[in-house]
Amino acid sequence: MTARYAHLERSLGADLFAQVRSCKVLVVGSGGIGVEILKNLVMSGFGDIEIVDLDTIDVSNLNRQFLFRSKHVGMSKSEVAREVALQFNPDAKIVAHHGNVKEERFGVQFISKFDIVLNALDNVGARQHVNRLCLAAKKPLIDAGTQGYLGQTNIHVGRETACFDCEPKTENKRTFAICTIRSTPDKPVHCIVWAKELFKLMFGNAEESMLSGTEPDEDIADANKEESADPDANATNADAPSSAEIKEDQNKEKEIRSQIVEAVASRPSGDELDKDETVRAYARRVFDAVFDHEIRFKLQLRNGYKGANKRPTPLTFEEASSKADEDASGQQAGGLKDQRIMSLKECTDMFVDSVVTLLGPERRGSLGDMVFDKDDALTLRFVTAASNLRCHCFNIERKSLWDTKGIAGNIIHAIATTNAIVAGLQTLEAIKILAALKRVPVANATWRAPSASAEDTDAASPALTANSTAVWVAREPVGRGYLLQATGLPPPNPKCFSCGNALVTLSVDTSKFTFGDLIDRVLKGRLGVNLPSIMLDASELYAEGDGLDEDEVEFFEANKPKALADCPAGGIKEGTIVDVEDFSQDMKFKVLVHQKVYDAEENPDLFEVGGEEPVAKPDAKEDSEEKASADKAESSSDAPVRTQEVEAIMSTGKDGEELVAVASTVVSSSKRPREDGEKDHESEGSKRSKTDDEGAAAVVVSEIDLAGGAKASGDDDGDDDDVICID
Amino acid sequence: MADFAKRRLTEERKQWRKDHPPGFYARPKRNEDGSTNLMFWECAIPGKADTLWEGGLFHMTFAFPEDYPSSPPKVQFVPVLFHPNVYPSGTVCLSILNADEDWNPSLTVRHLLLGIQDLLDNPNPDSPAQAEPYKLFTTDLEAYRARVKIEVRNNPPIS
Structure with a gap:
């Protein structure tokens, strides 16, 4: 027993290790990234883990979701992942849930019992959902996504850093004339x-x-x-x-x-x-x-x-x-x-x-x-x-x-190595957050009132994410030749409709756009609301979900074909504000409607969300704003205020028994003020990091391959079902 | 309109949809034009099992004031219910519905409906509101029971 954990105790320190052992972690998704995380967690000593996945194992998963073997095809991903991960470390406690994280049983109360939530999801809708649950339950969320060779991890901590929805998600759909x-x-x-x-x-x-x-x-x-x-x-x-x-x-x-x-x-x-x-x-x-x-x-x-x-x-x-x-x-x-x-x-x-x-x-x-x-x-x-x-x-x-x-089929092939990298990074970030949780009791430091400005956030009180970084995985070496690039976490966007006091602006031709379009295309399609209720002043114009009588459902359906302007209770027109609430989540926001006629050629959607509301960059220093704009597609971080260097050393260890991704060294500065003149330089559209002994974090990822070579390299055949989106 | 009242009622509606006692219903009134009125609800309570009132479904309206929940809603049976504590206008006379008595802002539609359901079989002879039921209840319990049975028959549950 001691032997298993001796190296961890030495590298993490007794205190932190004790925390790792005892903290409760939720992993949402046990597919490509999820199995990697699960392996990392049990091998790094995490002792109390729950996993949720709605999927069953498909043949096409086997090339990279290495916990699964052909005999598992058709079985529940979460349950098999649990079973196999326990063989890695029988000492861990793992609870597997086979189900959709959007189900009610995985609501805010469920999330509340965890210390940290790790996302390993392949679609924006579910990631938005978990993000909102974490906001409501006030739990740190470590999100990740990969898309072929590209990937990223991001840390969302309530009102301390940007949440998943702070950066609008652009749909990556292709259209042709x-x-x-x-x-x-x-x-x-x-x-x-x-x-x-x-x-x-x-x-x-x-x-x-x-x-x-x-x-x-x-x-x-x-x-x-x-x-x-x-x-x-x-x-x-x-x-x-x-x-x-x-x-x-x-x-x-x-x-x-x-x-x-x-x-x-x-x-x-x-x-x-x-x-x-x-x-x-x-x-x-x-x-x-x-x-x-x-x-x-x-x-x-x-x-x-x-x-x-x-x-x-x-x-x-x-x-x-x-x-x-x-x-x-x-x-x-x-x-x-x-x-x-x-x-x-x-x-x-x-x-x-x-x-x-x-x-x-x-x-x-x-x-x-x-x-x-x-x-x-x-x-x-x-x-x-x-x-x-x-x-x-x-x-x-x-x-x-x-x-x-x-x-x-619009397939982007998932690559096992990218999944393994982001999952390793997520595990490291989880450990950093745990270390911070120890220093900074959640009640004191974070989850400030929504009105607290970004300046306050930077001030005195230590933040949970002081040592955290978002990391981008690139296909070609960027900057000084690194494939991994760490950036600071952007502050929350006060106009975010999930974590801020947001007002979503919707520009649309209210005489043509129907109420049904508002529900299906804007609220569900674009903003990821699962079960919208729509209130106009004191009138509930729409609701769906449980607890409605059949005639009520019919009643609400009858509003759908109406143009917005012809909606009951005075219509939805220029300047109208409607209240939207998601019955399945703890989320409310307001939508401010602007009248605007679109040309179907230019904008086939016929609507724009947030179009006229500039995305606020609270506290962003000018320099960081500029450089963000030229950033490549893989970066959605809108105000990377500071970059750090992450050195990734992939090395083969000696111990052919186990697969481990563990931080051997985590050195990081305390969060410095941003106006220190640190400026990033553009190099072919990507950010080059600047060395600064104070600001640099060196992360060593050591990877010990399984004797059997269990890890598939991803770009071969057989895998076609999983499209993992990054934002 | 009062934003606070609206927010509170939106939340009550949400909680009600998630979970409510079986046989009851409560929802904002729907208008012809497809709008609804969050400040005016239509509700119904079933008669309790093993009481005189069993088998009936009794409809009422809740009119919420602008300063709800500082003040209680006004609750009226539609149509008027034969009951000692229901005024001829249908208005229910119950201490928890009275701002000067037992109303307090933490009470919700759910509490009120359960309270009213309880009142059906436990009339309060100290607060007479309707002459005939009061008289029968206090003088001729047999006749009162027979009359209640008619009332139950006149208010069948929605099939």
């Missing part, structure tokens, strides 16, 4: 999006497919308008099509569209579907319509591909299926089948075969309701084949099934 998809693709992803739309048109809800309309793309017409309005921009302006010509083009465009829609609609039905020949002929008709006729027609259009560097080449079925492949075969000899780029003929065969199977007896029942699913091999085959054929027409490089799956 319709005409790029329909007419002018230049990247594989454009063709893949198109292929998904074709799938929808042929097998899913055709009306929702962007290929279903026969109207010409508006943007094509618009582009022409701009062109003729600006003579300087185009020397060949004389060539600009006349309006009659545009009209003609538009008619042609319409004709092409109708042809595609007709070809798709010519699907055999009834008994005909059982005749292989008939179905193959159908696949062929669609093939010719989209890969040959459409392109051929478009080449005739005046505005079609005028000036385009590469004009597309039509591809007939005949041609495609006869061509023994020139360009792709042999290009990738060897390798896994799914990672190989298929020849044109293979694509063509796959296109036809997948159509036949999709219309076959097993699938045909859901015709009209089918949805593309990256994990449904058949739908993936269709999309891969169709997108590759289109890529060929537009001279775009083709993609393998594997790559297509990644692109079509």
Whole structure:
């Protein structure tokens, strides 16, 4: 027993070690990061741990969630993680909860019994939720996230540092102009999006497919308008099509569209579907319509591909299926089948075969309701084949099934090493916070009244996070060659709607935007409210969740289609303030509405949150503000007031038995005032740290690999389900 | 309107939704236009099991004053209930509903409804409010019981 902990006691000191042994830790999530944390915790002597995870183990987890083995597939992640972690250290007490952290049983009361909460979650919604629970329960939260090679850990302590919501989360969604998809693709992803739309048109809800309309793309017409309005921009302006010509083009465009829609609609039905020949002929008709006729027609259009560097080449079925492949075969000899780029003929065969199977007896029942699913091999085959054929027409490089799956499913591959690094950092930060908790009883130091200004925060009373750092994991060495970069923790944003006395401003066209949009797109979609209640003055306009009668639910639903301005109790208009409360969390905030009309082209959301309220940077010194702006995507820290150096030394230890990530040395200054002239320099958009013996923290992460080499390196195959978002 | 009252009632509504005694209901009044009024609630209490009142569901309104919870809400049975301590207007005469008697700001809708439920079977003959039930209750208990049974039949639970 003593032997197990001797090194910890020596490196942490008896006091701190005793604290580590006795403190209660909650780990939310036992996936990629969670299993790493759990391993770190039990190996660092943490003795009282609870874990929550709603998931069960999937095959695709096994390459990096190293506590899990194939025999565990299908079992609860939290329970298996507990069981296996206990083998590392049978001395620890671990309680596993199989469930969603958003459930009521994991509410504020539950959180209150812990000393520290560690987040190991893969989605922003759940992280926001835990953040708010921790704010309400006044517990320090150590959050982390990874995205491929990038990662970060962050410490959120109530009103002492910025909380998870202080920095608005931008949605990382990709959008493409319709005409790029329909007419002018230049990247594989454009063709893949198109292929998904074709799938929808042929097998899913055709009306929702962007290929279903026969109207010409508006943007094509618009582009022409701009062109003729600006003579300087185009020397060949004389060539600009006349309006009659545009009209003609538009008619042609319409004709092409109708042809595609007709070809798709010519699907055999009834008994005909059982005749292989008939179905193959159908696949062929669609093939010719989209890969040959459409392109051929478009080449005739005046505005079609005028000036385009590469004009597309039509591809007939005949041609495609006869061509023994020139360009792709042999290009990738060897390798896994799914990672190989298929020849044109293979694509063509796959296109036809997948159509036949999709219309076959097993699938045909859901015709009209089918949805593309990256994990449904058949739908993936269709999309891969169709997108590759289109890529060929537009001279775009083709993609393998594997790559297509990644692109079509928006997959970012999780990397075990990044997970291990952030989990190690989280464990270190947890120990630092514990050390601080010892010095600074929570009641005295932190959780000041919300009105306390940032200056007070810096003043006399020691802070819980005095030694804490947020750490960013970069892909390329930054600054002086380090992959890890530590920054100070930004102060809370007083305008934050979670931890400040926030007023969220919402700019929107109140005559069009509906009450339902406010609920689904703004409150739930953007602000992460689970079960919103909306009050306008003394009128509750909406509520959901438990404890409502059926007629009440109906009553509230009836408000949803109304435009904001037409809402009951006087309407929601310019200057209206509504109160929002989340029934599932301890969160309340106000939304101030501004009337603003948006152009759907510029802002497809048709709303902006916090748009007119500048994000306040309390107490931020000018220098820190400037440098933040040029920061790279991986940094969302908006006012990194001071940087420290973290030296990460990955070394292999001698003791082949255990996997440990422990702080051997944690040296850090006390929190200095920021106006000491310490200034960071920009280097290729990233922050370079400055050495300062006072301000430097050296963290040595030693990692002892398991004898069996249990740690998977992440960038290989098999892993496709987990997208871990960083903010 | 009074912000404090609103906040307090929002919280009471939340707590009620999370947990309330079975058979009761309490919620802000809903208007035709889709709005609701947090200052005016519609509530109902079931008659207690094993009492004369069992099987009935009795509806009432709670009108909260601007200075709630400094002052208690005004509680009225709709329709008027046959009960010695209910005024002909439907208003309930109960010490915890009286600012000069036992009301205190820590009492919530939940407490009041439970108190009123209790009052049904335990009328207070010292505070008569309605002539007929008072008379029957004090003079002819059999007739009183028969009359209450009619009252229960007239207020069936919502199916």
